[in-house]
Amino acid sequence: MKVLVAIKPVPNPDERVKVSADGHSVVLENVKMVVNPFCEIAVEEALRIRDGLGGGEVVVVTVGSPSADPQLRTALAMGADRGILVSAEGPLDGFAVARLLRRVVDDEAPDLVLLGKQAVDDDNNQVGQILAALLGWPQATFVSRIEFVDGGARIRVDRETDAGLETIGLPLPAVVTTDLRLNEPRYASLPGILKARKKEVRVVDAAAAGVDLAPKVRVLAFEAAKGRKGGRIVADAAELVRLLRDEAKVLG
Amino acid sequence: MTADILVVVEHLEGAFRTSTRSAITAAHVLSSLAGGEVDALVLGEGVSAVAETVASFGVRRVLHADAPVFARYLAVPYAAAVAQAVRENGYGAVMAPATTFGKDFMPRLSGLLDAPLASDIVGLAIDGGELRVRRPMFAGNVIATVSMSGVPLLFTVRQTAFDAALPSGTRAPVIPFAPVVDAGGTRFIGRTETKSSRPELTDARVVVSGGRGVKAAENFSLVERLADRLGAAVGASRAAVDAGWAPNDWQVGQTGKVVAPELYIALGISGAIQHLAGMKDSKVIVAVNKDPEAPIFQVADYGLVADLFKAVPEIIAELEAIPTR
Ligand SMILES: Cc1cc2nc3c(=O)[nH]c(=O)nc-3n(C[C@H](O)[C@H](O)[C@H](O)COP(=O)(O)OP(=O)(O)OC[C@H]3O[C@@H](n4cnc5c(N)ncnc54)[C@H](O)[C@@H]3O)c2cc1C
Ligand SMILES: Nc1ncnc2c1ncn2[C@@H]1O[C@H](COP(=O)(O)O)[C@@H](O)[C@H]1O
Numbered sequence: 001m002k003v004l005v006a007i008k009p010v011p012n013p014d015e016r017v018k019v020s021a022d023g024h025s026v027v028l029e030n031v032k033m034v035v036n037p038f039c040e041i042a043v044e045e046a047l048r049i050r051d052g053l054g055g056g057e058v059v060v061v062t063v064g065s066p067s068a069d070p071q072l073r074t075a076l077a078m079g080a081d082r083g084i085l086v087s088a089e090g091p092l093d094g095f096a097v098a099r100l101l102r103r104v105v106d107d108e109a110p111d112l113v114l115l116g117k118q119a120v121d122d123d124n125n126q127v128g129q130i131l132a133a134l135l136g137w138p139q140a141t142f143v144s145r146i147e148f149v150d151g152g153a154r155i156r157v158d159r160e161t162d163a164g165l166e167t168i169g170l171p172l173p174a175v176v177t178t179d180l181r182l183n184e185p186r187y188a189s190l191p192g193i194l195k196a197r198k199k200e201v202r203v204v205d206a207a208a209a210g211v212d213l214a215p216k217v218r219v220l221a222f223e224a225a226k227g228r229k230g231g232r233i234v235a236d237a238a239e240l241v242r243l244l245r246d247e248a249k250v251l252g
Numbered sequence: 253m254t255a256d257i258l259v260v261v262e263h264l265e266g267a268f269r270t271s272t273r274s275a276i277t278a279a280h281v282l283s284s285l286a287g288g289e290v291d292a293l294v295l296g297e298g299v300s301a302v303a304e305t306v307a308s309f310g311v312r313r314v315l316h317a318d319a320p321v322f323a324r325y326l327a328v329p330y331a332a333a334v335a336q337a338v339r340e341n342g343y344g345a346v347m348a349p350a351t352t353f354g355k356d357f358m359p360r361l362s363g364l365l366d367a368p369l370a371s372d373i374v375g376l377a378i379d380g381g382e383l384r385v386r387r388p389m390f391a392g393n394v395i396a397t398v399s400m401s402g403v404p405l406l407f408t409v410r411q412t413a414f415d416a417a418l419p420s421g422t423r424a425p426v427i428p429f430a431p432v433v434d435a436g437g438t439r440f441i442g443r444t445e446t447k448s449s450r451p452e453l454t455d456a457r458v459v460v461s462g463g464r465g466v467k468a469a470e471n472f473s474l475v476e477r478l479a480d481r482l483g484a485a486v487g488a489s490r491a492a493v494d495a496g497w498a499p500n501d502w503q504v505g506q507t508g509k510v511v512a513p514e515l516y517i518a519l520g521i522s523g524a525i526q527h528l529a530g531m532k533d534s535k536v537i538v539a540v541n542k543d544p545e546a547p548i549f550q551v552a553d554y555g556l557v558a559d560l561f562k563a564v565p566e567i568i569a570e571l572e573a574i575p576t577r
Contacts, residue, residue, distance in 0.1 A: 016525060017390050026394060038507075098363065118507060120526075123389050124371045126359040129327070133363025138438045139327055141356045144500070156441065160500040161352040162454075162509065163264050167441040168326065180490065180507065181500065214401075216368035221397045225388065228532055231553035233544075237566035240538065240556050245574060248536045248553065250458070250515040251482075252574070 001056035001152065003046040004110035005080065006101055006128075007039035008062060009071040010121040019222045026222055035071045038116025040078075041178040044185040045146065046114055047079045053148070057081045059108055063100045064088055069201065076196035077188030083199065084108075088206035093215040094122075098130035103209045105135060110173065112155075117142050117177040132175035140170055144181040255344025255404070256288045258315075260334055261306050262353045265324065266299045268306070270455050271349035273416035276309050278376065278409040279347045280417070285378045288344055291315060293429070295333055297323040303426045310420030315341075315429040324440035325353065331360035333431035338365060343404050350408035351454075358408050369406040370398055374413035391506040391529040411454055412512035412533055446499045453485040453502065458515045459534070461487035461504055462497070463527075465520015465541065465560055469497040474564050475519055481571050487511065487531075489521045505530035519560045523548025540564065 011017055011031040018027045035043070046058040060075040061084040062068045072083040086100050105113060115128035132139035145158040149169070159166045160179045188196070206213065234240045245251045257279045262269040272292075279290045289312040294303045296318065303316040315337060321329045334357070338346060346361065348354035350372040362369040374395070375386030383405070385398050453459060460482065462475035472492075479486045488498035490505060504511055506529035516534035521527060523539070523546055531537070532551055539552035540560050549555040556563055 011390075013391070014525065016393055019394060026390065093368075094359070095362065095368070120506065121390055123391070123506065125355045126362065126369060126371060129356065129359030130363040130369075133331065133360045138436055139356075139360060141327070142352055154437075159352075161443075162501055163443070164446045164499060164501050165444040167443070169439045169441055171437040179500075181494065216400060216402045217370055218399050218401075219396045220384070220399055222389075222394050223397075225393050225395050228537075228551045230550040231555070233549070233555045233557060236558075237556070237563055237570050240554055241567060241570035241574070243554055244515070244536070244538070248515075250536050251571070 001049055001053050001112065002108070002110045003049055003056065003058050004105060004108055004113045005039070005042045005046045005058060005060045005075070006062070006113065006115045007043065007060055007071060007075055008036045008116070008119045009033045009068045010036045010119055013037060013120045019224045023221045023223055033071065035074050036116050036119050038118060038120070038178050040185040041180070041182050042114035042116055043075045043078055043080060044183045045178060048183065049112070049146070053152070059084065059110070061086065061101065061104050063097045063206070064092065066203065072201055073196045074188060076199045077192040078186055079192060081199070083201040085201055085203045086206050086209070087203055088213065091215060091219070092213060093217045094124050094126035095130055095216050096213040098127050098134055099211040099213070100206055100209055101127070101131050102134045103211065105131070112172060113175045115175065115177045117179055128175050128177040135175070137173055137175050138170040139175045140168060141177045142179040143176050144179045146176065146182070255342055257282055257290050257345045257347065258334070258337060258341070258343040259290060259292045259311070260346065260348040260354070261292050261294045261302060262349050262351060263294070263296060263299060263302045266296065266302060268302050269349070269351070269353070270416055270452070271351045271411050272306070273309060274411040274414040275347045275349045275409045276311065276417035277414040278373065278407065279345070280310070281376050281414070282345060282347075285376060286383060293334065293337055295322040295330060300426070307424040307426055308419045309417045310422070311424050313424050314426045316426050317429045317431055319430070321433060321435055326435050326438050326440060327357040327360050328436045328438050329433040330357040331364055332433040334361050335364045336431040336433070337429060338404055345405040345407065347407045347409055350410050354408040358406055362406050365404065366402065367404050367406050368400040368402045369408070370400055371408050372410045373407050374410050391525045392532065393525070410510060412510055446501055450479065451483070451485045453487055453504070453509050454511055456485035456511070456513050458482045458484035458517070459487050459504070459511050459513045459531070460484045460517045460519065461489065461521060461531070462492055462519045463489035463521030464491035464495070466492060466497065472497050474561070478517070478564055478568055481568050482515070489527050518548055518552070519564060521548055522546050523551065
């Protein structure tokens with residue numbers, strides 16, 4: 001089984017980002033870049049599939065600036081076999097990323113492509129599904145369990161939907177996006193980190209892919225969302241209920 | 253842009269989902285800004301009642317495909333059918349709710365139609381003759397203004413950002429639509445539905461949520477007792493869902509559901525950025541947490557620093573003391 005995992009570097013999700021004074025950008029200086037948490041879950045799942053099925057290969061790919069090398073190395077240190085960095089300048093939208101990933105899928109011919117359900121910086125939740133359409137492959141999003149059936153020809157997955165868990169079956173090759181409960185990603189071990197330094201990372205130039213990278217969706221401006229002011233601390237349950245009834249008027 | 257707008261209707265095997273009503277409102281906002289009529293599309297099998305419901309919400313007409321391939325929602329045939337509706341009718345825009353329904357097939361539709369998709373939109377405007385779309389990023393801490401190029405324009409709509417469309421008093425015609433699609437080997441197998449007589453989390457006037465502070469699955473009954481006293485829906489933090497104390501569809505937050513009720517009560521929830529992303533637009537926020545430093549108090553209108561196991565029964569008792577009208 002060959003699994004391709006698409007990963008994206010994002011600013012540490014627990015830090016609050018700021019908008020630049022001119023509103024043209026989000027200030028990322030001093031914010032640590034990490035692997036998007038949903039992508040980490042995808043890497044972990046790929047490793048479990050490879051090791052559980054007793055073989056195969058896990059290839060990780062990222063699209064964008066070469067500054068993503070540390071995040072690719074993180075995935076390699078977790079245990080992925082090799083990496084691909086599709087180097088591209090300037091802002092890319094989800095569609096452009098999907099087009100470039102499609103080229104990588106054409107080259108690598110994986111049985112399964114795993115992506116995060118959403119990148120926690122842009123919160124787009126798009127790339128996996130667009131890629132599936134471009135490939136003409138089936139898709140399963142928001143996946144919290146993957147099981148191989150029919151001798152590995154198909155998968156059966158649980159999806160976290162707004163109406164509870166749903167199970168669907170689909171043939172391989174397929175595109176799957178991960179949800180939080182799929183697994184708990186491992187930490188890279190020290191030997192893993194040392195090994196990762198020597199693993200292959202092939203750098204390819206996006207321009208060579210010969211695809212249209214012009215964004216279909218372009219960010220023109222950013223603004224900080226309106227904050228909320230904390231209110232008052234109440235003494236006890238009685239005061240709370242009284243205020244909810246008489247001041248906030250939200251009871252009944 | 254004066255081409256027409258198509259709203260794809262969400263239902264769960266025949267149960268109309270109100271998320272669609274916000275998408276219809278967003279479509280009417282777009283129509284008022286850029287022209288075009290609003291149609292709705294219902295895909296399903298034996299769900300003509302859904303088509304009839306939608307016909308009352310002020311749309312021009314309802315396209316209705318009734319076929320076994322749509323008996324259960326699946327992204328592959330859904331996206332293909334919507335693509336066909338767009339090709340046949342020349343829609344200039346397609347809208348669907350930003351739920352796990354719309355978020356699943358709309359990007360696939362984008363890939364099929366080579367069309368731009370703005371996810372989870374919270375606003376639409378015209379500036380210098382150009383459409384400007386507002387959408388949250390970075391767990392809702394940043395609002396981006398985006399432009400889109402290509403046709404049709406695709407949008408998933410954040411339910412809390414657009415009022416639910418109301419019945420218009422008229423009834424739009426329902427027109428049969430017969431897309432030629434198949435599921436391509438994808439099969440629906442089953443669903444573990446969280447059955448509940450409580451209101452839907454995303455529609456509820458009051459939401460009571462529990463977090464890691466609730467400490468055990470059985471203690472969630474305390475959260476539920478308060479919720480039931482208030483006629484509220486129950487929510488949870490990621491920590492509570494991860495621990496298996498609450499089902500996945502109770503998760504409120506950046507990567508769960510976004511809610512904006514009149515009253516949101518957070519019990520034993522610290523107030524991580526990712527949780528706030530899903531509830532900070534609530535009208536009134538109450539937090540009960542034993543840690544006075546918990547960040548949730550920075551957004552709460554009323555904070556109670558207390559052990560929830562002591563405070564929640566007291567709150568329930570106080571509520572019971574209020575004479576019912
Ligand atoms: C990629 C990603 C996506 C995420 N998405 C979401 C999301 O959508 N929604 C979400 O909620 N989180 C999400 N998170 C997780 C988020 O970062 C926090 O970890 C989570 O919200 C914490 O849940 P909590 O507040 O219940 O737990 P904790 O942070 O552990 O807080 C528990 C609180 O309970 C209080 N407490 C303990 N005992 C009592 C008691 N007896 N009485 C009163 N108070 C008590 C404590 O003081 C503490 O403040 C996400 C994280 C990541 C990385
Ligand atoms: N630049 C990128 N390079 C590689 N994978 C990406 C990139 N952007 C997004 N992805 C993948 O697509 C998923 C969803 O991202 P998004 O649609 O942007 O929210 C991410 O979790 C990644 O798996």
